[in-house]
Amino acid sequence: MSARTGLAMPSYVIVGGSRGVGLELVRQLAVDAENAVFVVARNEAGSKYLNELVEKSTTGNIHIVQADVVEASSMKAAAASVAKATGGSLDVLIHNAARTELTHAFRGLTDYEDDDTLDTEFIQSFKVNVLGAIHAVNAFLPLLRKGSAKKIAIIGSEGGTSEYAWGIRIPGMAAYATTKAAEHLVATKYAVLLEPEGFTVVTISPGLVDTRATAVEKADPADTTEMAGQIARFQEAFTNFKAFTPEEAVSRILSIVAEISPKDNASFWSYYEWRKKD
Template sequence: MPSYAVIGGSRGIGLELVRQLAMSADNTVFATVRNKSSSTYLNELVAKSTLSNIHVLEAEVTDHRTLKAAAAAVAKVTNGSLDVLIHNAARMELANAYRGLTDYEDDDKLDTEFLDSFKVNVLGAIHAVNAFLPLLRKGSAKKIAVIGSEGGTPEFVWKLRLSNMAAYGTTKAAENLVAVKYAALLEPEGFTVVGICPGFVDTSSTAVEKPDDTIMSILGGLVARLPAISTNFTLISTEASVTRILSLVDSISTKDNGSFIEYVEYKKDD
């Protein structure tokens, strides 16, 4: 039975990853969340499942101890192995997510947001991979997929003139590089480590926060500019995004190690 761990599975893309993976009775699915009791959507999914193949574990990506405890819990179920790790956790606090480098009230608040984002988006990915790596080494697939963002790539940021989303984009760029570092480190062991961009995904149905008028205006401007640089980059559903992600996870092999698989297809420059 293939085993999957989804880091950050309480809502949005993570929740849909768990749902689609758990549809197969052949899969054993582990989902980490910060708080079980408040993970309403995931709890509902587990309650409705007839296969009993979803295991929910509490872990905070900024606390490596909780991730190691989650890995130990997985090991008890799988006899010490794990086939696929999908790292989905990310910091996307609406109050700060769409701020640019000069949009903070003062430098202390800028520092706080950048450091908090770094802890989740960069160190969180490192701690998650490190915690589950002993299990992945004993697995049959040896696959790690880090859900990245084109907002962390220079080409997308420049073509879209995306000056806001500063802390998020900067730390997601660092996370993209973390995936490549693991790809280089684990290549001799036959691992496949990739970054995957999910696209511009509508996760509003399970969002904790609802965007205010200012954020909706920023998002509207973003969406309006996308057709100028891309042939396909439009708002898509979580279901469509995750179907693509899981298809990629299934099809990648060692020849894809170190890749960053983008969603956007850029228009050719005139």
């Protein structure tokens, strides 16, 4: 741990920061040497891009904590590790961990080869996307209660809304979308629970982000075709369609995190605006 880590430094925990949007969250936060940035990663040794970022960093304020969101005890151990470094407090929790396994990513409810495969995919997605968020917030809540900001941001998705699924007619991504919808409600439940304590709990969609540069899996041609079709429908549905780079998406996310206050509690932040139908 950096010797500079302490109560005087704004402290952030990024859950799921080994690649993509999470990795860029770590990078941008770490630019400010006054920030203490703790990254919860499931596999520290296997987090190639995160380890490279730590090695290149000149601020010495990135701290990797290995833990798995599906295991509550693992997350509690991670929180205990962060507490030792910060004196027991935490200012901001950004939960970015999500299951986006490509093999089943675009499947609809009737696209699985058998019921067991469907059940397994939905259960694993629920463990990561729903219980994972609960485990993370519960583990770090005692620290957040002692922090100065009391902010929790869960990275959500338009795909986790019924408006999106119906609005652009997306039958696929069933396991991901269904569990992200549940995660949105989890954020709302925490917003209600913690409102009397002055917390701000929000869900933020990063928008459509090109994270291929740090992707672990490579999409097959069929998935690429499906994604292209979804993007086309996305573009038709929103007046301000934009595909973000990780840098752009994270700059927006951190601007939102900086500006939110208790008046924004339970809100969902999306960049896109629906095109009015004639």
